[in-house]
Amino acid sequence: MTTLDVPPPDITRGAVADLRHTRQRRRLGDTQWGELAYRVYTTAFFCLVIVIMISGAIGDDPVSPSAVVDIAELGPKWAGLLLSLVILGGVRSGSRGGPLALEAADVQHLLLSPADRTTTLRRPTLGLLGYGIFTGTAVMAVTGSFISQRVPGGTAEFVWAGALFGAVLTATMFGSALLTCSRLLPRWLLIGTAWILLAWSVADIADRVPGSPTSLAGDLLFWPMRRGTPGLAWVAVAIVLVVVGTLTVGGLSIEAARRRTQLVGQLRFAVTQQDLRSVVLLRRQLASEVPRNRRWFPVPALVARKWPIFGRDLHSVSHWPLIRIARVTVLVCGAALAARAMFSGTTPLLVVAGAATFIAATDATEGLSQEVDHPTLLESYPMAQGDVLLRHLVAPCVVMALAGCLGLAVTYAFDPSTEVLRVGAIGLLTASLSAVAGAAISIVSQIEVDTGSDVLMTPEVAGPRLVIRTVWPPLVAVAGFLPVLVAANVGSGDPASAAAVTALPVLMLVAAVFGWVRFRDNIHASMAEAMPG
Amino acid sequence: MAKRRKSKSAKPTVAAVSTHGLEKTYGEVTALAEIDLEVPQGEAVVLVGHNGSGKSTLLGLLAGTMEPTDGSVEISGSAPDSTKARMRRSWLPDNPVLYDDLTVKEHLEYVSRLHGGAGDEELLDTLIERLGLYERRDNLPSQFSRGLRQKTAIAVAMCRPFSLLLVDEPFVGLDSSGRATMLDLLDEAASGGATLIVATHDPDVIDRFDRGLVMSNGELTWDGPASELRDHLGSSVPHPD
Numbered sequence: 001m002t003t004l005d006v007p008p009p010d011i012t013r014g015a016v017a018d019l020r021h022t023r024q025r026r027r028l029g030d031t032q033w034g035e036l037a038y039r040v041y042t043t044a045f046f047c048l049v050i051v052i053m054i055s056g057a058i059g060d061d062p063v064s065p066s067a068v069v070d071i072a073e074l075g076p077k078w079a080g081l082l083l084s085l086v087i088l089g090g091v092r093s094g095s096r097g098g099p100l101a102l103e104a105a106d107v108q109h110l111l112l113s114p115a116d117r118t119t120t121l122r123r124p125t126l127g128l129l130g131y132g133i134f135t136g137t138a139v140m141a142v143t144g145s146f147i148s149q150r151v152p153g154g155t156a157e158f159v160w161a162g163a164l165f166g167a168v169l170t171a172t173m174f175g176s177a178l179l180t181c182s183r184l185l186p187r188w189l190l191i192g193t194a195w196i197l198l199a200w201s202v203a204d205i206a207d208r209v210p211g212s213p214t215s216l217a218g219d220l221l222f223w224p225m226r227r228g229t230p231g232l233a234w235v236a237v238a239i240v241l242v243v244v245g246t247l248t249v250g251g252l253s254i255e256a257a258r259r260r261t262q263l264v265g266q267l268r269f270a271v272t273q274q275d276l277r278s279v280v281l282l283r284r285q286l287a288s289e290v291p292r293n294r295r296w297f298p299v300p301a302l303v304a305r306k307w308p309i310f311g312r313d314l315h316s317v318s319h320w321p322l323i324r325i326a327r328v329t330v331l332v333c334g335a336a337l338a339a340r341a342m343f344s345g346t347t348p349l350l351v352v353a354g355a356a357t358f359i360a361a362t363d364a365t366e367g368l369s370q371e372v373d374h375p376t377l378l379e380s381y382p383m384a385q386g387d388v389l390l391r392h393l394v395a396p397c398v399v400m401a402l403a404g405c406l407g408l409a410v411t412y413a414f415d416p417s418t419e420v421l422r423v424g425a426i427g428l429l430t431a432s433l434s435a436v437a438g439a440a441i442s443i444v445s446q447i448e449v450d451t452g453s454d455v456l457m458t459p460e461v462a463g464p465r466l467v468i469r470t471v472w473p474p475l476v477a478v479a480g481f482l483p484v485l486v487a488a489n490v491g492s493g494d495p496a497s498a499a500a501v502t503a504l505p506v507l508m509l510v511a512a513v514f515g516w517v518r519f520r521d522n523i524h525a526s527m528a529e530a531m532p533g
Numbered sequence: 534m535a536k537r538r539k540s541k542s543a544k545p546t547v548a549a550v551s552t553h554g555l556e557k558t559y560g561e562v563t564a565l566a567e568i569d570l571e572v573p574q575g576e577a578v579v580l581v582g583h584n585g586s587g588k589s590t591l592l593g594l595l596a597g598t599m600e601p602t603d604g605s606v607e608i609s610g611s612a613p614d615s616t617k618a619r620m621r622r623s624w625l626p627d628n629p630v631l632y633d634d635l636t637v638k639e640h641l642e643y644v645s646r647l648h649g650g651a652g653d654e655e656l657l658d659t660l661i662e663r664l665g666l667y668e669r670r671d672n673l674p675s676q677f678s679r680g681l682r683q684k685t686a687i688a689v690a691m692c693r694p695f696s697l698l699l700v701d702e703p704f705v706g707l708d709s710s711g712r713a714t715m716l717d718l719l720d721e722a723a724s725g726g727a728t729l730i731v732a733t734h735d736p737d738v739i740d741r742f743d744r745g746l747v748m749s750n751g752e753l754t755w756d757g758p759a760s761e762l763r764d765h766l767g768s769s770v771p772h773p774d
Contacts, residue, residue, distance in 0.1 A: 019639075
């Protein structure tokens with residue numbers, strides 16, 4: 001051993017820089033440039049197709065003068081809600097060690113060395129900020145050009161306004177995440193502030209309280225229509241957050257950084273593989289979400305004895321951590337409120353409501369997921385595999401229906417009318433069952449079935465098949481809100497009757513999915529038999 | 534092998550490791566419960582206990598990779614996250630953590646430089662040679678077996694100056710020569726005045742240490758001379774994994 005004096009900063013800075021330079025040189029040396037160019041080309045082409053499709057869907061007919069007034073009034077509030085959501089997302093990410101996803105070796109060798117952590121983390125931080133802000137700016141600039149297609153104002157003005165709003169949006173998100181992870185301020189204070197901003201923003205949209213601070217930032221996006229300047233204050237806020245966050249990022253928790261390091265890579269891989277189950281599990285680990293030791297409620301012995309699968313699922317629910325209960329409740333109540341807004345004419349909220357119940361149902365179907373996670377155990381039961389899987393759907397339906405009742409009650413509290421109760425009761429039934437059906441498709445599809453068909457599939461067939469397998473489960477959940485959508489557009493007829501009529505095909509779809517879960521093995525066996533050779 | 538020889542210098546006043554009411558919980562699960570521990574500078578401590586007893590958690594807290602739920606840790610009188618503590622402490626986790634795109638030699642060079650130990654090429658080469666990595670010094674550890682990766686991680690932990698060495702299960706995956714070298718390196722570090730805290734399931738190495746600690750269910754259940762540890766454990770000596 002030589003000396004135990006802390007080395008001068010320039011020595012450690014030089015070592016960190018040289019280490020990174022060596023690694024970068026080696027990585028660049030290993031890069032397949034042809035493949036990279038092809039990936040850039042396909043990504044750019046895909047983005048272009050998306051932009052053209054959205055542009056075509058939006059159309060270019062100017063909206064009516066009254067709609068222009070509505071957009072000028074409500075647009076900034078919705079943009080403010082988006083900002084509130086990204087701030088909350090940033091703060092939550094920061095509280096879990098984000099937004100940086102460092103390599104395990106960087107944590108072990110750089111962050112545990114005497115090198116100054118803020119200096120060491122500056123380069124990855126600036127890289128993340130640069131990439132994030134560039135992407136946000138580009139996406140919102142394109143959004144600005146879409147807006148300009150329908151409302152008065154020059155395209156260039158909207159593109160610039162969108163770009164500025166996008167930069168503020170992403171800078172604020174990363175700035176709040178960095179500030180939270182730096183632990184400069186208490187975590188509860190930042191999370192509390194983010195929730196207050198979100199609640200204020202929602203209340204502002206509902207005209208319950210005036211002018212939420214984030215709506216001011218929304219003014220930036222609609223500046224060509226409003227010409228207000230107060231939104232520029234958010235530019236300063238974003239800059240301050242980014243600068244303070246970058247200068248204090250060295251205060252991050254090593255424990256959180258290590259946990260994130262271990263999980264983020266797996267999470268990204270799971271996302272690229274459309275492996276929703278792994279995404280759910282890894283996200284829970286990232287949030288340190290573990291089941292409670294003590295139960296919320298006892299499961300009657302009679303139930304567990306008579307219906308062991310249902311009893312097992314109730315056991316699972318009885319150990320849910322508080323955060324999961326809160327998440328399912330918030331998602332289902334949010335879906336119910338979105339459905340109410342859809343009933344008033346905001347049709348796009350159909351997707352929001354469906355997505356929210358689908359996510360909630362992936363939590364509610366934990367018992368089914370656990371079964372699928374342990375295929376050897378599943379095969380060992382003395383009953384048909386499909387029968388076991390189907391029985392696992394009973395408890396999630398009960399959970400989703402109970403959460404739906406709460407959602408309906410919250411909606412009724414906002415709008416105490418009999419129409420809400422009548423249409424809502426039908427929507428509750430279809431939405432709960434459809435969400436469970438969607439989650440069941442997603443989970444049961446993970447079970448490998450060898451029919452030999454994949455081998456024979458051409459890329460032209462395999463690609464769309466993959467897209468359908470990814471999009472189909474949430475679409476089934478979205479279908480659960482079709483009765484509410486139809487009721488909203490029934491005109492002079494009875495909305496509840498229209499909803500009831502639409503509920504029938506939705507329930508048939510759910511029955512078909514449940515049937516598929518039950519007889520999937522038999523279907524695949526028949527298909528394999530029918531295959532030539 | 535003979536019991537290690539420790540150089541007796543002036544008695545230090547500040548403990549190398551000191552914990553007070555140290556607790557770590559995960560939700561409702563208590564991984565570590567109110568650990569009060571003082572390890573003087575230069576002492577070699579062996580930490581034993583069954584799986585899940587809290588050994589790795591205790592080492593993680595001392596290494597600064599975990600944060601206590603309650604209580605405090607001091608490394609030579611400093612907070613475990615301080616620059617001074619990071620300078621003094623070397624941490625060899627149970628699972629080798631290495632860069633996929635740096636060679637063995639580059640790992641040692643950069644880690645040594647990060648700790649102000651630049652320029653001692655001879656020391657690095659000797660270390661690489663003793664661990665049987667000389668032929669592979671310019672290879673990437675990502676292509677190594679578990680045992681070779683463990684040897685690389687040992688070299689990385691030992692190539693820099695330290696006064697406290699924390700080691701978690703160092704013999705996992707090592708062949709007999711690697712194990713012997715590891716033991717020699719531990720002996721040399723102790724002879725040089727460093728404090729050692731080594732968690733192991735290997736009962737054969739217990740006698741080489743000054744002090745033994747036994748952990749069970751997150752608590753320190755026994756603390757005494759390592760020479761008496763084997764008697765204390767009796768037939769319940771944990772077996773290697």
